[in-house]
Structure formats: C-alpha cells, structure tokens
Amino acid sequence: VLTNDPSITAWGWAVIHAGTNHVLEVGCIKTNPNSAKKRIRKSDDRTRRVSEINHQLLSLIHQYNIRYLLSEAPHGSQSAVAAVMIGMVAGMMQTISDVLNISIDWYSEGDVKKFMLGKRAASKGEMIEAVRQQMKVPFTGVKYHDEAVADAIAVYLTACNQSEIFKMVRRLND
Secondary structure, X not given: OEEEEXXXXXXXXXXXXXXXXXXXXXXXXXXXXXXXXXXXXXXXHHHHHHHHHHHHHHXXXXXXXXXXXXXXXXXXXOOHHHHHHHHHHHHHHHHHHHHHOOXXXXXXXXXXXXXXXXXXXXXXXXXXXXXXXXXXXXXXXXXXXXXXXXXXXXXXXXXXXXXHHHHHHHHHHO
C-alpha cells in the first residue's frame, strides 16, 4: 500500500505491507518554487514540481508493486495559489489511480485526526506521537519530513479501522 499526505511542497508517503503492517519505506518529496531563479513562468515551474512528484511516486509504485493507494483529501485554502495547488495534488493522485488502475481511498484530515486522537483539531506533534505509539516508523527528526510521514501513516491506520473495502483487500493480501 502507498499511503499519502499530498502537498506540492512536502508530499509525505509511506509504503506499508498491508498483511503485516510493516513499514517498508517512508519519505517526503520536497519541491521548491524556482520560477524567479530560473526566469520561467510560475505555471511552468508548477508543472516542473508536479513532474518531480509524479516521477518519484511512479517509481515507488513500480518498485514495490503497489496494489492500493490511500490519501488524505486535500482541503481548504487561504489564497488562490493555495487553491490551485490543492486541485493539482488531488488531480495527480486520482490520475495515478485511474491510469494505473489502482484503487484509492480518500480520507479527510478531520476524520484522520478524530480517529487517531479523538478530536478534529490536533497539532503536528500530537499526530507524530500518536503514530509513533502505533507503528514502528523511521522518523528522521526533520520537522517537515516527520509531519508529512506521520500524516500519511495516520491515513493508513484510519483506513485499517474504517474502510470495509480496505479490510477486505488486506485479508486477500495476507
């Protein structure tokens, strides 16, 4: 299973063997805007960042023979640029699912926090600690990385508890 906390800036992910709950690999795909530095249009720079993320995700999918995708659903924005980014990452994840014919389940941030901590509002530190208590995860101590990875794994733990389809897939892969 490839579980995701999608973001154009810091895309958290984890590859987990669904039958054993063993975390095989985790990471965070960090991209930075470079339009001013490269003297290119912002839209061209955004597509460069999307391409970087897509290539890394596709590499993971092929390397681990991913059979199921999970993702936090992107939500809310405080600016027009943020709204564009939210649409882009949701489109990327759904397109990968559609093109590769790999099922995907989406979970809201609020539902994940409610499952993990019993409340819809929680700090990133609380989420890291909650994940640490439930699974053996190779956290790095790098704040943005560990936050994104914890959120991706929290999506997996939520799916294990709430998704009947995902529970069935896990039984079939045991």
